[in-house]
Amino acid sequence: MVLADLGKRINSALSEFTRAPVIDQKVLDQLLREICAALLEADVNVRLVQQLRGNIKSIVNFDELAAGINKKRVIQKAVMDELIKLVDPGVEPYKPKKGKSNVIMFVGLQGSGKTTTCTKLAYHYQRKGWKTALVCADTFRAGAFDQLKQNAAKAKIPYYGSYSETDPVAIAIEGVEKFKKEHFDIIIVDTSGRHKQETELFEEMEQIQAGVQPDNVIFVMDATIGQAAEAQAKAFKESADIGSIIITKMDGHAKGGGAISAVAATDSPIIFVGTGEHIHDLDRFEPGPFIRKMLGMGDMSGLMET
Amino acid sequence: MFSFLRGITGQRELTPELLDPALAKMKEHLINKNVAADIAEQLCASAKSNLTGKSIRGFKSASSAVRDGMEIALRRILTPRTSTDLLRDISQARLQKRPYTISFIGVNGVGKSTNLSKVCFWLLQNNLKILIAACDTFRSGAVEQLRTHVRSLRAVTSQGHGEVDLFERGYGKDSAGIAKDAISYAKANRYDVVLIDTAGRMQDNEPLMRALAKLVAVNNPDKIIFVGEALVGNEAVDQLTKFNQALRDFSGMSQPRQIDGMILTKFDTIDDKVGAALSMTYTTGKPIYFVGTGQTYTDLKNLRVEHVVKSLLRL
Ligand SMILES: Nc1nc2c(ncn2[C@@H]2O[C@H](COP(=O)(O)OP(=O)(O)OP(=O)(O)O)[C@@H](O)[C@H]2O)c(=O)[nH]1
Ligand SMILES: Nc1nc2c(ncn2[C@@H]2O[C@H](COP(=O)(O)OP(=O)(O)OP(=O)(O)O)[C@@H](O)[C@H]2O)c(=O)[nH]1
Ligand SMILES: [Mg+2]
Ligand SMILES: [Mg+2]
Numbered sequence: 001m002v003l004a005d006l007g008k009r010i011n012s013a014l015s016e017f018t019r020a021p022v023i024d025q026k027v028l029d030q031l032l033r034e035i036c037a038a039l040l041e042a043d044v045n046v047r048l049v050q051q052l053r054g055n056i057k058s059i060v061n062f063d064e065l066a067a068g069i070n071k072k073r074v075i076q077k078a079v080m081d082e083l084i085k086l087v088d089p090g091v092e093p094y095k096p097k098k099g100k101s102n103v104i105m106f107v108g109l110q111g112s113g114k115t116t117t118c119t120k121l122a123y124h125y126q127r128k129g130w131k132t133a134l135v136c137a138d139t140f141r142a143g144a145f146d147q148l149k150q151n152a153a154k155a156k157i158p159y160y161g162s163y164s165e166t167d168p169v170a171i172a173i174e175g176v177e178k179f180k181k182e183h184f185d186i187i188i189v190d191t192s193g194r195h196k197q198e199t200e201l202f203e204e205m206e207q208i209q210a211g212v213q214p215d216n217v218i219f220v221m222d223a224t225i226g227q228a229a230e231a232q233a234k235a236f237k238e239s240a241d242i243g244s245i246i247i248t249k250m251d252g253h254a255k256g257g258g259a260i261s262a263v264a265a266t267d268s269p270i271i272f273v274g275t276g277e278h279i280h281d282l283d284r285f286e287p288g289p290f291i292r293k294m295l296g297m298g299d300m301s302g303l304m305e306t
Numbered sequence: 307m308f309s310f311l312r313g314i315t316g317q318r319e320l321t322p323e324l325l326d327p328a329l330a331k332m333k334e335h336l337i338n339k340n341v342a343a344d345i346a347e348q349l350c351a352s353a354k355s356n357l358t359g360k361s362i363r364g365f366k367s368a369s370s371a372v373r374d375g376m377e378i379a380l381r382r383i384l385t386p387r388t389s390t391d392l393l394r395d396i397s398q399a400r401l402q403k404r405p406y407t408i409s410f411i412g413v414n415g416v417g418k419s420t421n422l423s424k425v426c427f428w429l430l431q432n433n434l435k436i437l438i439a440a441c442d443t444f445r446s447g448a449v450e451q452l453r454t455h456v457r458s459l460r461a462v463t464s465q466g467h468g469e470v471d472l473f474e475r476g477y478g479k480d481s482a483g484i485a486k487d488a489i490s491y492a493k494a495n496r497y498d499v500v501l502i503d504t505a506g507r508m509q510d511n512e513p514l515m516r517a518l519a520k521l522v523a524v525n526n527p528d529k530i531i532f533v534g535e536a537l538v539g540n541e542a543v544d545q546l547t548k549f550n551q552a553l554r555d556f557s558g559m560s561q562p563r564q565i566d567g568m569i570l571t572k573f574d575t576i577d578d579k580v581g582a583a584l585s586m587t588y589t590t591g592k593p594i595y596f597v598g599t600g601q602t603y604t605d606l607k608n609l610r611v612e613h614v615v616k617s618l619l620r621l
Binding site: 040041042043109110112140143144146147150151195198222226229249251254257277 | 448542
């Protein structure tokens with residue numbers, strides 16, 4: 001699934017590279033060209049790609065590499081490390097705690113999949129035995145409450161929302177209070193879609209956050225997003241205490257490279273990926289293992305011995 | 307005159323060696339503006355073959371020659387080749403005493419339903435009678451979303467300035483059939499336009515793509531409008547090619563329909579990374595009918611080609 005094609009391409013560039021009789025600057029440049037082209041086609045942020053290229057080049061300085069060092073190995077390791085860095089901020093994701101009400105707030109661009117993913121996540125925890133509820137703090141989008149209500153009803157998850165109240169901050173606070181009183185373990189707050197160019201929408205997000213004091217803010221990004229991802233992710237991070245990322249719509253053809261630039265922009269780990277419109281379509285994501293698997297680590301370690 | 311400058315300012319021939327670095331920069335620049343990588347590559351390749359062997363004068367550098375060449379190419383790709391005058395088409399249908407039908411298609415969450423409502427607002431301002439067909443019978447809240455829009459659209463439409471109604475059959479039903487019923491109802495009740503909302507779908511989801519092809523085959527809408535977001539990166543190309551391919555392969559028509567044009571949404575979220583406009587027009591050769599620039603009814607604009615060209619080339 002995710003990024004698999006990208007993995008294949010990088011892998012074949014790497015094995016091409018290991019077959020080269022002499023490892024010199026030219027061979028390295030060719031390898032980097034291939035890898036960077038693959039990353040750009042997967043929508044990885046141009047600046048991040050340039051950085052990755054620069055980092056590998058500075059690690060693999062041919063004049064400074066001591067004689068006798070296995071250059072192939074150094075280069076392969078540098079590539080692997082840089083790729084892992086793309087998806088692994090080295091931060092432990094938030095884990096809900098037993099015996100208290102964990103409040104999780106969803107934020108993101110319009111149409112990225114927040115409402116759908118809220119219910120998926122609630123369902124995920126519910127199946128694991130947590131007492132879970134949903135709060136609809138989107139008073140803006142037409143039909144938003146109906147959407148959440150219908151999803152929640154299908155999954156038999158308690159929900160809170162209003163057709164008449166127009167202030168999302170008020171609803172969010174009321175809903176969270178109510179479910180806290182009822183001792184719910186996990187309370188998930190859905191919010192409207194917004195973007196950095198609309199200051200008022202960002203202020204509203206800050207107010208909701210201040211009102212419900214979430215334990216974790218999840219930033220939802222769509223896998224098809226291109227080069228605008230970084231600027232948006234950065235702006236969200238500046239306004240909200242983003243702790244985790246969920247990438248949606250990974251069931252399509254998109255490789256999600258745009259969305260993974262949110263990792264660097266927010267310093268937050270990807271915790272799940274959405275893989276469809278149905279409630280079960282949510283997969284756990286773990287950065288390190290994921291990249292190693294994507295690059296067929298088994299094969300790699302074999303190659304590294306040579 | 308100034309002959310002493312001749313060495314620097316005289317004519318020089320553009321060679322691949324001079325062009326390559328400039329083209330590599332241009333390619334990365336376009337990708338950074340969110341043009342699909344493949345398309346940036348192709349544009350630079352064709353710039354190379356156009357420019358190689360040409361001579362440049364004076365202080366002009368290879369990179370400014372590349373820039374000038376690119377500007378012309380971009381403008382040509384973005385400028386519509388066919389008429390985008392929907393109102394004229396609608397009045398022609400009116401003369402034939404039939405409703406004009408427009409279907410909105412695309413992947414999930416791009417803004418189909420919202421921009422359909424904006425188009426409706428614009429048509430209302432032109433005193434037309436509109437029926438919205440709720441053919442997304444899958445996504446939770448899809449029908450209520452349109453019902454809410456119809457209510458708001460009525461509220462902002464003054465008496466005698468057009469009418470709008472919703473045609474819906476709830477959830478879980480066959481969308482091709484609902485569209486068909488809506489069109490018959492519109493014909494019987496003298497609506498001018500039918501706007502068909504469809505469910506979002508991934509271009510690789512074959513059952514859903516087949517269902518869309520069926521909706522198109524059964525109803526043969528006057529316009530098939532692909533709604534795509536300006537946020538989309540390299541996927542733009544794959545989405546458009548596969549939607550067209552599905553319409554071709556699954557329709558069972560001898561002369562299958564194709565996408566007639568696009569609406570480019572969320573243009574307000576991308577600053578000057580306007581590359582999706584180029585990727586979409588380059589891939590289809592079809593015009594962008596409207597650009598969505600926000601979440602209210604008036605946030606529907608015409609694409610300004612010059613604005614896009616400038617943004618694409620701006621450093
Ligand atoms: N194929 C697919 N579709 C998804 C996925 N996640 C969400 N969607 C669809 O994407 C569309 C938008 O999802 P929503 O949950 O409404 O997005 P949102 O972020 O809440 O949207 P706003 O509230 O308007 O900002 C819907 O059609 C969803 O069914 C996914 O992982 N895969
Ligand atoms: N900023 C901005 N948001 C937009 C624009 N157009 C639509 N949206 C928002 O994008 C979100 C999704 O819009 P919808 O119209 O529900 O998208 P859709 O394609 O019908 O979604 P599905 O039917 O679920 O596939 C909503 O929050 C809209 O308000 C636009 O031009 N700019
Ligand atoms: Mg929502
Ligand atoms: Mg819709």
